[in-house]
Amino acid sequence: MKWDVDVRPEIAVEGVGKVFGAFTAIEELSFEVPKGRFISLLGPSGCGKSTILRMLAGLAAPTRGAVSFKGAPVLEPPPGMVYVFQQYTKSLFPWLTVLGNVEFGARSPHAARAGGRTGREECMETLRLVGLEAHAASYPWQLSGGMQQRVAIARALVARPEVLLMDEPFSALDALTRESLQDLLLRLWGELALTVIFVTHDIAEAIYLSDEIVVLSSAPSRILTRVSVEIGRPREQLATRESAQFLAHRRSLYQLVVGREQAA
Amino acid sequence: MRLEWVLTPTWPAVSTVLLTFWHACVDGTYLEVFGSSLRRLAIGYLIATACAVAIGVAMGVWRRMFLLFEPLVELLRPIPSPAYLPMAILFLGIDDGMKVFMVAFASFFPILLNTVSGVRSVDPVLVDTGRTFGLRRLQIIRRIMLPAAAGYVFTGMRISLAIALIVTVIAEMVAGNSGIGFYILNAQRSFLVPEMYAGVIALALLGFALNKGFVALERYALTWHEGWNAATT
Numbered sequence: 001m002k003w004d005v006d007v008r009p010e011i012a013v014e015g016v017g018k019v020f021g022a023f024t025a026i027e028e029l030s031f032e033v034p035k036g037r038f039i040s041l042l043g044p045s046g047c048g049k050s051t052i053l054r055m056l057a058g059l060a061a062p063t064r065g066a067v068s069f070k071g072a073p074v075l076e077p078p079p080g081m082v083y084v085f086q087q088y089t090k091s092l093f094p095w096l097t098v099l100g101n102v103e104f105g106a107r108s109p110h111a112a113r114a115g116g117r118t119g120r121e122e123c124m125e126t127l128r129l130v131g132l133e134a135h136a137a138s139y140p141w142q143l144s145g146g147m148q149q150r151v152a153i154a155r156a157l158v159a160r161p162e163v164l165l166m167d168e169p170f171s172a173l174d175a176l177t178r179e180s181l182q183d184l185l186l187r188l189w190g191e192l193a194l195t196v197i198f199v200t201h202d203i204a205e206a207i208y209l210s211d212e213i214v215v216l217s218s219a220p221s222r223i224l225t226r227v228s229v230e231i232g233r234p235r236e237q238l239a240t241r242e243s244a245q246f247l248a249h250r251r252s253l254y255q256l257v258v259g260r261e262q263a264a
Numbered sequence: 265m266r267l268e269w270v271l272t273p274t275w276p277a278v279s280t281v282l283l284t285f286w287h288a289c290v291d292g293t294y295l296e297v298f299g300s301s302l303r304r305l306a307i308g309y310l311i312a313t314a315c316a317v318a319i320g321v322a323m324g325v326w327r328r329m330f331l332l333f334e335p336l337v338e339l340l341r342p343i344p345s346p347a348y349l350p351m352a353i354l355f356l357g358i359d360d361g362m363k364v365f366m367v368a369f370a371s372f373f374p375i376l377l378n379t380v381s382g383v384r385s386v387d388p389v390l391v392d393t394g395r396t397f398g399l400r401r402l403q404i405i406r407r408i409m410l411p412a413a414a415g416y417v418f419t420g421m422r423i424s425l426a427i428a429l430i431v432t433v434i435a436e437m438v439a440g441n442s443g444i445g446f447y448i449l450n451a452q453r454s455f456l457v458p459e460m461y462a463g464v465i466a467l468a469l470l471g472f473a474l475n476k477g478f479v480a481l482e483r484y485a486l487t488w489h490e491g492w493n494a495a496t497t
Contacts, residue, residue, distance in 0.1 A: 059392055076395075083396040090389035094492040095411045109398035139488055141495035159397060 010035040010163060010195050011056060015065030018051055025051055027220040028065070035162075038189055038196045040206035043216030044257060049199040050086075050167050052221075056197060057083040057165050069163070079110040081163040082156040086171060088148040092140040098151050099136040102126060105155035126158040130184065146177035150184070157188065163195045171202070179237050182209060186235065203257060207249045208235060215256055224256060276458045285462035293447075294466050301432055301443040301470075304360055308367025309428045313421060316372050320379025321405060324413075330380070337376065345370040345431050349438055358439035363432065370431040371424035375417065382416025383409055415489050418482045425478055429471055444470070 011033040018026040025048040033039050041049045054060040055067055058077040067074040069081060077083070082105075085091040092101050102123040105111060127133045130150040140148050149169055156164060166185075170178040186209060189196055200206050206213050207229055215224040231245050240246055288294055323330040345366060356362035386409050394404040410417075436445025444467050451460035483490075 057396060059395060077398060079398055081396070083392070085389055085393065087389055089496060090387045091393045093390070093393075093408070093411070095414075095488045105397060109400075109403075111397070139491060141492045 010070065011197070012068045013052075013056070013065070014068070016052070016055060016062040016067060017064035018048065018055065018060075019063045024220040026062075027222045029221070029223055030065075031214055031223060031226070033195060033197060035195055036193055037211045038186075038198065038209055040210040040213045041197065041199045041216060042203065042206045042213050042253070042257065043201065043221065044218050045201055047216050047218045048221045049201075049216060052216075053083070053165050053167050053197065053199050057081060059083065077110075080161055081165060082110070082159055082161040084149075084152055084156050084164060084166045084169050086168045088145065088152045088169075088172075089141065091152055092148060092155075094139065094141055096139075097136065098127070098132060098138050098140060098143070099123060101140060101151055102155045102158050106158040108159055110161070111159035123158055126154045129157070129188065130154045144177075145173050146181060149173065149181060153185070153188070157192065161194065163197065164189075166196065166198045168199050168201065170205070171200070178205075183237065185209070186233075190233070203250055203253045204241065207231075207246055207253070208237075208240060213253070215253065227253065273455070273457055276461065280458045281461040281465070284458040285465055288459070288462055288466070297442070297444050297447045297463075298466075298470060301436065301445070304363045304435075304443065305367055305428050305432045308364040308432070309371050309425065311364070312368040312371035312424060312428070313375055315368075316375035316420070316424075317379050317417060320376045320417075321383055321409065321413075323376075324380045324383025325401075325405060325409070337373070341373045341377075345427075346434060349435065353439055362439065363435040366435045367428050367431050371428045374423040374427065375420035378416045378420025378423075379413065382413030385416065386412040414486060418486060422475070422478055422482070425474060426471070429474065433467065 013029055013031050016026065016029045017024070029052065041052060043049050051060065055062050056069075056074070058067075058074045058081070061075070069078050072078070093104060096104060099120070103120070106119075106123050106126075124133055124136065127136055130153055132147060132150055132154065135143060135147065140151055143151070153169075170181050173181065182205065185196070188194070198206070198209060210229050213227045213229060215227065216222070217224050227249065229249060231240060231243065231249075319329075319333065323333055348369070349366060352362045352366055356365055390408055390412055391404055394408045399407065432443070433445035433448075436443035437449045440446040444463060448460055448463040448467065451457070451463055
């Protein structure tokens, strides 16, 4: 299918399926992600959301169908895309300081392709963006969970990605930290003109953050529906979450996601 | 001070031994003796470390390498080093070359096995993190797997250090003309009994110092390891 350059989707998933031996995790998925959008993949635990994200990232290969990024097929992690893991403790390098971890991102092959400045000042600036410049000399394991995830985000951002793939990045954090990181993420998304694909099982989080929510069924997964979230930006933790639109979305998504679970 | 319970030349008074030890320290005997032993030990040990880490990483990363080497390793590893000493002498003579080979061969296996374990225990999330930033296989091995496996590797190296010293001494005793092993055996043969005991004390102190030195090095290289372990358990 020919795409007009202006409206060509950033990421296109066509007929993607994933089978692990006899187990079909993902039946068949097709969707596109336009540039600059914040998309959530929402679904119950175990529905393969992480698997899909890994295939988008080039970390895993689909057994059927194909993923393409900017028109080119994704066979291995492409430059311009960074994956942020749920288990931040296991993702940050424990032998490097916070600054060292961010410098790793800045000097990585993908960052080099993006042609950004990779000096210490650039790294410190990114740490400032996530509010951690005071902890540059600490080791990641000396910091709290929320701070560690912020380091991971800083490390990802310093590589100047166009797309951020986030696998339930805040689910291991307490509610207050989660909310402050949600707002941080939205601010960064706005300032840096990123495309974000965000995996979550938290309905409220998906509505709060996204432009669009792709709702997945449990395994073998397929897309149940795509919901466009028309709530205006900037969004605010209290006001937005109390608005009629928000509540309406919550109600319908809850019935869709949880209702199906109870029926299954 | 003598209680005179035992009166035989094979049990000199402790004071005699200590005096002999002190004299040998002061007149530079031990310096010369340890010098040659440590040289052999160091060369053999470093060769073993380099080979074991290289092969261990290969075996840990690539399944085919593991399947290739594992039978050979399991065959050779359990052989006690004195058993292939005669073979080594036959092929390599009685010079330093033979001794270095013996030390290297015996030190090789603990480091190898620990390296394989270490590489295998590297968290896949760490590796995937490297991949998502565009690192290639070899870069991931060098910049992520090696530091992550360092704890295991150092453990293997610490075990091998003790073995290396033992094998050095044995090789020097069996076919040597210098070094601490030869010194002790020669003292025994020449009935220089206090010198023999003094030599053993010196050897014990050397082993102790080597181990302490290694532990200090390990702590310096792996400062992050303790903190990380404490934080992630």
